[in-house]
Amino acid sequence: MENLIALLVAAPLLGAAVLLCGGRRLDRAGHWIGTVLAAASFVIGVVLFTGMLGKGAEDRALHQHLFSWIPVEGFQADVAFQLDQLSMTFVLLITGVGTLIHIYSIGYMEHDERRRRFFGYLNLFLAAMLVLVIADNYLLLYVGWEGVGLASYLLIGFWQHKPSAATAAKKAFLVNRVGDMGLSIAIMLMFTTFGTFAFGPVLGATGDTSEGKLTAIGLMLLLAACGKSAQVPLQSWLGDAMEGPTPVSALIHAATMVTAGVYLIVRSGAIFDAAPDAQLAVVIVGAVTLLFGAVVGCAKDDIKKALAGSTMSQIGYMILAAGLGPVGYVFAIMHLVTHGFFKAGLFLGAGSVMHGMNDEVDMRKYGGLRKYMPVTFVTFGLGYLAIIGFPGLSGFFSKDMIIEAAFAKGGTQGWILGCVTLLGAGITAFYMTRVMLLTFFGEKRWQPDAEGHEPHPHESPKSMTVPMIVLAFGSVFAGGFFSIGDRFMHWLEPVTGHDHGHAPVSAATVTAATMVVLVIGAAIAWAMYGRRPVPAVAPRGSLLTRAARRDLLQDDFNHVVLVRGGEHLTRSLVYVDHTLVDGVVNGTAATMGGLSGRLRKLQNGYARSYAVSMFGGAAVLIAATLLMRAV
Amino acid sequence: MNPVNYLYLAALLFTIGASGVLIRRNAIVVFMCIELMLNACNLALVAFSRIHGNLDGQIIAFFTMVVAAAEVVIGLAIIVSLFRSRHSASVDDASLMKL
Numbered sequence: 001m002e003n004l005i006a007l008l009v010a011a012p013l014l015g016a017a018v019l020l021c022g023g024r025r026l027d028r029a030g031h032w033i034g035t036v037l038a039a040a041s042f043v044i045g046v047v048l049f050t051g052m053l054g055k056g057a058e059d060r061a062l063h064q065h066l067f068s069w070i071p072v073e074g075f076q077a078d079v080a081f082q083l084d085q086l087s088m089t090f091v092l093l094i095t096g097v098g099t100l101i102h103i104y105s106i107g108y109m110e111h112d113e114r115r116r117r118f119f120g121y122l123n124l125f126l127a128a129m130l131v132l133v134i135a136d137n138y139l140l141l142y143v144g145w146e147g148v149g150l151a152s153y154l155l156i157g158f159w160q161h162k163p164s165a166a167t168a169a170k171k172a173f174l175v176n177r178v179g180d181m182g183l184s185i186a187i188m189l190m191f192t193t194f195g196t197f198a199f200g201p202v203l204g205a206t207g208d209t210s211e212g213k214l215t216a217i218g219l220m221l222l223l224a225a226c227g228k229s230a231q232v233p234l235q236s237w238l239g240d241a242m243e244g245p246t247p248v249s250a251l252i253h254a255a256t257m258v259t260a261g262v263y264l265i266v267r268s269g270a271i272f273d274a275a276p277d278a279q280l281a282v283v284i285v286g287a288v289t290l291l292f293g294a295v296v297g298c299a300k301d302d303i304k305k306a307l308a309g310s311t312m313s314q315i316g317y318m319i320l321a322a323g324l325g326p327v328g329y330v331f332a333i334m335h336l337v338t339h340g341f342f343k344a345g346l347f348l349g350a351g352s353v354m355h356g357m358n359d360e361v362d363m364r365k366y367g368g369l370r371k372y373m374p375v376t377f378v379t380f381g382l383g384y385l386a387i388i389g390f391p392g393l394s395g396f397f398s399k400d401m402i403i404e405a406a407f408a409k410g411g412t413q414g415w416i417l418g419c420v421t422l423l424g425a426g427i428t429a430f431y432m433t434r435v436m437l438l439t440f441f442g443e444k445r446w447q448p449d450a451e452g453h454e455p456h457p458h459e460s461p462k463s464m465t466v467p468m469i470v471l472a473f474g475s476v477f478a479g480g481f482f483s484i485g486d487r488f489m490h491w492l493e494p495v496t497g498h499d500h501g502h503a504p505v506s507a508a509t510v511t512a513a514t515m516v517v518l519v520i521g522a523a524i525a526w527a528m529y530g531r532r533p534v535p536a537v538a539p540r541g542s543l544l545t546r547a548a549r550r551d552l553l554q555d556d557f558n559h560v561v562l563v564r565g566g567e568h569l570t571r572s573l574v575y576v577d578h579t580l581v582d583g584v585v586n587g588t589a590a591t592m593g594g595l596s597g598r599l600r601k602l603q604n605g606y607a608r609s610y611a612v613s614m615f616g617g618a619a620v621l622i623a624a625t626l627l628m629r630a631v
Numbered sequence: 632m633n634p635v636n637y638l639y640l641a642a643l644l645f646t647i648g649a650s651g652v653l654i655r656r657n658a659i660v661v662f663m664c665i666e667l668m669l670n671a672c673n674l675a676l677v678a679f680s681r682i683h684g685n686l687d688g689q690i691i692a693f694f695t696m697v698v699a700a701a702e703v704v705i706g707l708a709i710i711v712s713l714f715r716s717r718h719s720a721s722v723d724d725a726s727l728m729k730l
Contacts, residue, residue: 605726608661611652 019120030116082136107463125151168240179227186220218278225261246351286320299548338394341474349380372457394479408501429521644671
């Protein structure tokens with residue numbers, strides 16, 4: 001059984017190697033190779049999963065030691081995999097959603113002449129993401145972490161002929177680099193503190209380590225999570241990342257890669273549990289991002305950017321839950337999985353709409369599409385109901401749990417966090433209803449484009465609708481399936497632990513309150529966008545709307561503080577370099593040059609003058625000797 | 632006769648030789664002056680030998696003569712080839728080793 005673990009990674013890695021090195025002769029079969037290998041990885045995952053279910057809860061974890069990577073005295077880096085319940089959950093999500101999105105991409109990328117390369121990158125992403133979640137030590141996790149960063153960069157910039165895509169890819173890469181720095185520092189700190197970076201020894205030894213060190217490690221891990229999961233303050237790249245093809249946005253920037261930060265925090269739970277300050281920082285980051293993303297999502301007219309704001313906000317929920325400690329770990333992962341279903345479904349739906357609308361992304365130019373795209377409408381609608389937390393659908397269970405857990409944090413903190421998550425749920429209902437109304441309801445608002453082509457909205461091919469239908473099933477039933485008898489909790493409990501906490505209000509009250517804010521949010525959206533016609537050009541809007549359209553000024557902030565600040569810093573450094581450092585160096589050189597220019601006049605070539613110096617020198621030496629004797 | 636007088640003579644001869652090296656331009660004369668300085672040293676060494684009543688000074692004088700003989704051979708060869716190439720025996724004309 002253990003030997004299958006490496007195959008999980010090997011299948012997509014082989015696909016990436018074959019597709020990226022194979023050249024043009026694979027153009028016609030490339031997408032099938034990629035899809036089959038992704039599906040193979042999923043099948044292996046299912047086999048391992050069934051094997052795992054057959055065992056007792058405590059001995060389900062599998063280990064596979066592949067080889068010693070860097071064996072040095074006192075420094076042991078292994079390529080070893082660990083597949084426990086947490087990793088298994090991720091493996092199934094990654095390979096399952098990944099396979100669906102491979103199938104979807106066959107249709108979506110049909111007219112792209114670089115489709116083979118696209119599938120190669122997708123397979124590369126799957127391999128890296130699987131390494132990330134099944135690594136048994138932080139160093140190997142870092143390999144996967146960088147691998148998904150690379151795949152993300154390549155895929156955001158897949159249409160690199162568009163300058164905006166190329167810039168977005170670079171931006172994502174650079175912002176992620178800041179987070180990666182945090183992870184590498186955390187790993188170094190771990191090595192100096194624990195002498196190893198394998199999960200078992202590190203997480204088992206947190207009891208005997210000083211809290212200060214654990215707080216430092218925790219904060220660095222949080223920085224890493226912020227970068228990868230687009231949390232404030234490293235959130236700015238996610239909106240631009242929507243320049244990539246839509247399947248990429250669905251797989252990488254909604255369902256899997258951006259949740260790597262949540263995985264990292266839940267995996268390192270023992271460190272955060274022992275460092276309350278770091279844990280508090282996690283909660284704050286989650287709460288801020290959850291509102292930040294939701295507000296941005298309300299103002300965007302670009303359907304993908306609205307969904308990107310929503311992703312940011314939902315991951316904020318997960319980070320917040322992960323920061324609550326054992327009360328929230330299970331719900332963070334549960335929301336992650338259900339979010340993987342419905343957000344991937346929503347993105348695929350958005351891709352399907354764009355596919356039928358000549359790649360138009362402005363929702364103000366959609367309207368009334370439910371008649372033209374019934375399948376997309378239904379699947380998108382189910383995803384919509386799931387994300388706002390409509391009773392009985394996936395999001396209802398997972399989000400409700402997080403809100404309850406936030407209240408259960410206790411004290412003033414609990415009330416603040418509970419209200420923030422409730423408010424977030426209301427805003428979620430608002431912006432998602434807005435997306436829904438703008439896209440599928442109302443009058444048709446599309447116009448012929450500059451070349452006079454009028455879009456002919458049409459339903460997408462089977463290869464695209466089938467994955468959407470499957471994901472819609474997940475969006476509807478996953479949450480309920482997980483919650484019946486607390487299945488998901490019992491499944492993850494051996495890894496993450498669970499604590500019920502003490503909720504100040506009953507679960508029913510929280511659910512009722514959630515329903516109330518949900519209805520209010522949706523009603524406001526309906527009043528603004530459903531009841532009256534939508535202008536084709538966005539009105540100026542309030543100060544907040546305008547700020548939210550500019551991503552709440554995040555880029556302006558980065559520009560003023562980081563870019564300008566950096567420029568000023570470098571300029572002053574250059575000035576110091578030119579005046580002070582160069583001054584000293586050049587001054588010394590000039591003095592030496594002048595001195596030797598004078599000294600070289602002694603070298604006049606006349607043997608007799610050399611003889612004079614010799615005689616003079618000898619005379620001085622003798623005189624000095626005699627003088628010393630006399631004294 | 633007081634052997635110290637020989638030392639005075641040696642000092643006088645050495646000074647004459649040194650002045651000649653510094654003042655004269657003709658390579659042959661410079662060369663002769665060097666010989667004069669060497670022989671002044673020899674005279675002083677022999678005088679020291681006499682003063683101290685041992686043979687150390689005389690033995691060193693022999694060494695000096697051997698060195699002087701070798702120096703004459705090489706020195707004259709240089710002067711001859713210098714004269715051949717430049718038609719001049721002036722040491723100031725051979726001043727190429729400068730910037």
